[in-house]
Amino acid sequence: MRLIFGVLYTFLFLSYITTALFIVFHLLRYSLDRKTAIFGTLFFIVVFVILLFINALIFFSLPFEEFFPAVIL
């Protein structure tokens, strides 16, 4: 069970990171104003990293065996 959720979560995790990379690319590449580019990117990255870190931390602390005791994988 943990394996299945692990694979699904890895896919989700990579999707978050890919989307975030595209957003950072746009903020840095297309901003007309340097200050906006730097401030916007920093603001986005800091909050994103904190949220992602907490998300991973909570995910790995979830007891999947207790949620789905009948399924053993």
Add this chain to the structure above:
Amino acid sequence: MENTKKLLPPRHFPGQHENEQVLQVIHRHWFNITIHLIMVIVLSLFMIGSLSIVPSLFPEASDGEAWRFFLFVQNTLFLLLWLYGFLVWIDYYFDVWIITSERIVNIEQKGLFTRHISELRFARVQDVKSTVSGLIPTMLNFGDVTVQTASEEDHFVFRQIGDPFGIKDEVMRLARTATRDDMRDLAQTLVKKEAPTS
């Protein structure tokens, strides 16, 4: 310091000419992004509120695995909202019209993967029309400005921008100046050509 200013000009866009000055950078009116962001803000407030409401409604679920699972779902939704909020911001902020000393540049951003850049020289401007329609646009003073070019089929539209009448006047003024400069250049060229024969 001077070199730094040259390297990092305060306003810059791809394809900007050497002596071209950016006069105005126009985004869509803030009301456009507010509509989209209201959903993000309401959902965020709802989730923050649920962090204190859920434990009081379901005391048995406020600790242990169920609570951790609830926090995981909350955090995932926050993460998705954060990404969505920035995607909305990119769509708004990078959709831009730049009025320079030489031309109008329209940069249109649609999502992350579609970006159109077009330009119009002031000398080609024939007519400018501004439209404000509806209750909220009238109250907040935003609407469309349509710039008709020399070719009848082409036109440039500034969509949902603030102060459309002011922008229309500015474009008309710059177009008149450009036409006058063109006429002066033409007259000077003609005088130069005729000068050796007389």
